[in-house]
Amino acid sequence: MTSTRFDLHLHSALSACAENTMSPRQIVARAVESNLDMIAVTDHNASAHAPLLARLGEACGLVVVPGMEVTSREEVHLLALFADLAGLRAFQDTVDGALPEAKNDADYFGWQLVYDEQDEVVDVDDRLRQIGIGLGLDALVERIHAGGGVAVPAHVFRARNSLTSQLGFVNPGAGYDAVEVSVRTWRQQGLHLGQTIADYPVIVGSDAHFLEDIGRCPAEVPRAVRTVPELLAALRRMEEA
Secondary structure, eight states: OOOEEEEEEEOOTTSTTSOTTOOHHHHHHHHHHTTOSEEEEOOBTOOTTHHHHHHHHHHHTOEEEEEEEEEOTTSOEEEEEOSSHHHHHHHHHHHHHHSOOOBOOHHHHOOOEEEOTTSOEEEEOOBOOSSOOSOOHHHHHHHHHHTTOEEEESSTTSSSSSHHHHTSSOOTTSOOSOEEEOHHHHHHTTOOBTBEETTEEEEEOOOBSSGGGTTSSOEEESSOOSSHHHHHHHHHHHHHO
16 A cells, blocks of 8 residues: 655754754755655744755655744744745745844854755854744734645644643644644654544654654655645544544
8 A cells, every 4th residue: 555654843954953964965865764755844933945855855756845843922833834835935934024133142052054955054044043933823823824834733742832831732723734742742642643632633743853863753644645735634534444
């Protein structure tokens, strides 16, 4: 049976908290080596690597979903996954407009590096992106959906920057498209695809900040899918089965 192995929560060196070796070329190579079919690189309030990732993925048959991990005004991490680069670019404009004007302290937070196709650093983003922006969760979900995207709260049971740490609960009426749990929660609670949390399909993401973490907990749907909406539809079929 044809299936799709996916990980929709990876970071590149553009995220200050990620290893500086996390270039787009290295990420794609590791994803292919780990037999993944679909990934999303979701940097913190940033997406400068998205066009290069799309080209590299297309060249080797890997679906790279344009994405971002945006931090809401409530300090909740939310995965924003788009159908195309245009949707992500428009959302990046929204995020940049709502991001407080502050300079990144690379010695404290880490460098925010931009790589080219030859694995050379070509830019350093010096804007502080490891903080909440001036838009709340409801507004962000609305903007993501308006751009044809999918909104997925990240690591919802984590002790910080999650729905439960910041708001105390997972709201079943908030209009999210799915919820993500950490690898630790996935394994400790024995969760599996096809289950739901607060009526949302549940997925697991590696939240990889190091190359060796890519593919450490691959999730798999028993269908060939090319987009996140197709993947979510496959999860709902698994729930009904």
